[in-house]
Amino acid sequence: MSENLYTYGIIKQQDLELDVEGVAGADRIYTVDYKTLSAVVSEIDTTDPERTDEDVEAHNTVLQEVLEYDGGHTVVPMSFGMAFKNERTLKGVLRGARRALRSTLNDIEGTVELGVKILAPADDAVPQDDVQATVTNQLADLSINETENDLFTDRLIVNKSYLVDRDKRDAFDSAIDDVEAEHDDLTIQYTGPWPPYNFVDIHIGAEQQQGG
Amino acid sequence: MFIVDDLFVSPFFSLLDILQTMALNEMYDTKSIRDDIKENQLLYEVGERSEEEHQQRKQELESQLEMAEQIQEQMRDRMEVKK
Numbered sequence: 001m002s003e004n005l006y007t008y009g010i011i012k013q014q015d016l017e018l019d020v021e022g023v024a025g026a027d028r029i030y031t032v033d034y035k036t037l038s039a040v041v042s043e044i045d046t047t048d049p050e051r052t053d054e055d056v057e058a059h060n061t062v063l064q065e066v067l068e069y070d071g072g073h074t075v076v077p078m079s080f081g082m083a084f085k086n087e088r089t090l091k092g093v094l095r096g097a098r099r100a101l102r103s104t105l106n107d108i109e110g111t112v113e114l115g116v117k118i119l120a121p122a123d124d125a126v127p128q129d130d131v132q133a134t135v136t137n138q139l140a141d142l143s144i145n146e147t148e149n150d151l152f153t154d155r156l157i158v159n160k161s162y163l164v165d166r167d168k169r170d171a172f173d174s175a176i177d178d179v180e181a182e183h184d185d186l187t188i189q190y191t192g193p194w195p196p197y198n199f200v201d202i203h204i205g206a207e208q209q210q211g212g
Numbered sequence: 213m214f215i216v217d218d219l220f221v222s223p224f225f226s227l228l229d230i231l232q233t234m235a236l237n238e239m240y241d242t243k244s245i246r247d248d249i250k251e252n253q254l255l256y257e258v259g260e261r262s263e264e265e266h267q268q269r270k271q272e273l274e275s276q277l278e279m280a281e282q283i284q285e286q287m288r289d290r291m292e293v294k295k
Contacts, residue, residue: 150250153250153251189258
């Protein structure tokens with residue numbers, strides 16, 4: 001059995017075991033503790049996993065399961081591909097990043113990320129600036145923070161990620177429903193809840209992954 | 213590919229060479245191809261594009277991206293055009 005540990009995210013210390021398929025077909029997701037932190041991990045054969053669509057989806061699925069586990073967890077998500085040589089290396093990294101991780105966990109406590117993309121109709125030449133302004137103002141009022149994402153096609157009039165308190169989730173859902181009801185010509189892609197990928201900024205040195 | 217080859221063997225860069233390079237830059241604009249890949253994925257996810265159309269387009273765009281990256285890499289090695 002490989003000692004390498006693939007890491008999905010960090011939560012406040014808690015034993016957790018999930019029966020969900022992880023990256024590279026892993027069937028056991030569990031936690032490795034370092035003081036007040038727990039890393040959510042599975043075993044993997046390599047420290048440099050290939051970024052396939054299936055594995056990126058598995059990474060996200062595990063994080064969503066953690067997010068919803070036992071009434072909901074706050075999780076600092078790792079980006080895809082963070083695999084460590086062994087448990088000792090992982091704990092060394094957690095030691096180094098402990099202060100930043102604890103601070104981030106406090107900042108995002110009780111929140112989730114929600115994604116909103118709004119597409120104008122394919123044949124629509126009318127500017128949608130007024131819709132864009134109204135909708136984003138409404139959603140901004142219900143969120144703690146937001147990030148503007150790339151408008152990678154002319155049809156996209158909104159592409160944002162919102163950091164939302166779990167308590168405001170229903171109100172946010174309703175606001176999206178209202179937009180859909182008022183603008184049936186628009187296509188809305190509403191995704192989540194996600195761990196707050198776009199609202200954490202922790203860099204763990206690549207050299208730390210390989211050492212140990 | 214003849215244009216690219218000609219461009220690479222020429223020891224002098226005329227205005228025409230520069231215009232050719234700029235045109236190639238536009239033709240092999242990797243960001244624009246990446247945007248098209250994202251658009252293709254989004255249109256599939258919202259149901260505007262079928263699984264078959266999505267897969268076909270995805271393969272085309274990934275091939276284009278691979279070629280564009282190779283061309284851009286070669287162009288970077290050979291000459292630099294200040295914009």
